[in-house]
Amino acid sequence: MDSYNSGNPIGLGPRHRKPKRKYVAKLFIFLALLLLPIGGYVIYQYLSSNQQQTAVKSVQSLSEVPVANLDKARVEKWNGITKKVAYLTFEDGPTALTSDILQSLKEQNAKATFFLMGPNINQQANVVRTMSNDGHYIGLHSETHDYDTLYEKKQYVPEMLRVQKQIKQLTGHAPLLTRPPYGSSPSITKSIAKEIERANLRVWDWSIDSMDWYYKDSAKEVAKTVIDRAEDPVEIILLHEQPQTLRALPAIIAGLKKKGYQFSIYDEDFHIPYNFSKYPNL
Structure with missing residues (x-):
């Protein structure tokens, strides 16, 4: 009998390891594969939206860009x-x-x-x-x-x-x-x-x-x-x-x-x- 566990009614000795459940790992992999395309789609929509907003801002800002003076310059x-x-x-x-x-x-x-x-x-x-x-x-x-x-x-x-x-x-x-x-x-x-x-x-x-x-x-x-x-x-x-x-x-x-x-x-x-x-x- 193990002297460490003898007389130990509250079980302060080494913990008993439960066997790993393989289905947890499989579930994690399944969820990851399920969420990956969804996440990719969300990221794609986000980037596309930003590009469209940038394009709109660029077009709107054209009126604010100073127009170059195209009059003929004279070399003095x-x-x-x-x-x-x-x-x-x-x-x-x-x-x-x-x-x-x-x-x-x-x-x-x-x-x-x-x-x-x-x-x-x-x-x-x-x-x-x-x-x-x-x-x-x-x-x-x-x-x-x-x-x-x-x-x-x-x-x-x-x-x-x-x-x-x-x-x-x-x-x-x-x-x-x-x-x-x-x-x-x-x-x-x-x-x-x-x-x-x-x-x-x-x-x-x-x-x-x-x-x-x-x-x-x-x-x-x-x-x-x-x-x-x-x-x-x-x-x-x-x-x-x-x-x-x-x-x-x-x-x-x-x-x-x-x-x-x-x-x-x-x-x-x-x-x-x-x-x-x-x-x-x-």
């Missing part, structure tokens, strides 16, 4: 050097000299902006088409070129719109830029400026007068005037379709290139306000 400096741009602008054409001016520009690899008059367009339709095909900008310069008619009788906008229609018929493009005969100041009053804005037209004067109307017999003086006065990063140069201007053109282009200028045409998508009247809306 390159490798630390300020970009210098010259706009050659010719008035009063097309004339008998326009074809020669276009040829000279092509030889010098330069583009220009031409402000044309209505009656001259009718006489030089093929030249206007060539001008457009060569990549120059064609602007508006009225029909009459008459001060009283344009400004006193307020025919500035009506005349420009008629010229615009002529150019569109020949080139397929309705230009927006106008060049006021005699300049915008004091010609364009506030009331005329409002009419111009309502017609979605724009105004460009000039920063350099070539004085080709004054130096009629000296292409050298015309070229010297332009080159000497070109100092700012952006210069808008007033030229006329005159013999002295045509002769001066190669020297003007060469001189401005030497001073670091590139040549460009007016860009409707990046309008640079420049008018003597200082109207910011034009």
